[in-house]
Amino acid sequence: MIQYINAVTQSAFWLLVRVPFKEACSRIWTGVQMTYDFLFVPSSHVDMKEEVRRNLVCGACTVYNRKLNTCGTPGQMMLGNTTMGCWCSLTVAARLKGKQCWAREHDWDYGW
Numbered sequence: 001m002i003q004y005i006n007a008v009t010q011s012a013f014w015l016l017v018r019v020p021f022k023e024a025c026s027r028i029w030t031g032v033q034m035t036y037d038f039l040f041v042p043s044s045h046v047d048m049k050e051e052v053r054r055n056l057v058c059g060a061c062t063v064y065n066r067k068l069n070t071c072g073t074p075g076q077m078m079l080g081n082t083t084m085g086c087w088c089s090l091t092v093a094a095r096l097k098g099k100q101c102w103a104r105e106h107d108w109d110y111g112w
């Protein structure tokens with residue numbers, strides 16, 4: 001729980017600092033919706049096998065932040081000023097059917 005709070009606090013802070021304000025607000029709102037679904041909408045969850053598979057893939061991913069259990073490290077940017085990873089907490093993201101892997105979204109030959 002402390003790890004999750006630390007992750008979302010750092011992500012929200014760095015989104016507001018490093019990403020254009022409108023995009024930051026949109027991404028923070030998406031995070032709020034994801035947290036709601038995680039907590040209150042069981043039908044939005046993948047099954048346990050898929051969640052384990054996703055967590056194993058993330059654990060071996062080059063952008064994975066083990067300390068925070070996040071996709072990428074909040075505050076870390078790529079060339080072109082886009083975020084390295086989505087900075088989502090994987091405690092939540094790996095469990096939601098609607099969440100896409102950041103690497104796959106960016107056409108990397110890796111991810112879930």
Ligand code: SF4
Pocket residue numbers: 057058059061062063064065070071072085086100101102103104110111112
């Ligand atoms: S890019 Fe995909 S595989 Fe890598 S940490 Fe993020 S969600 Fe996991």
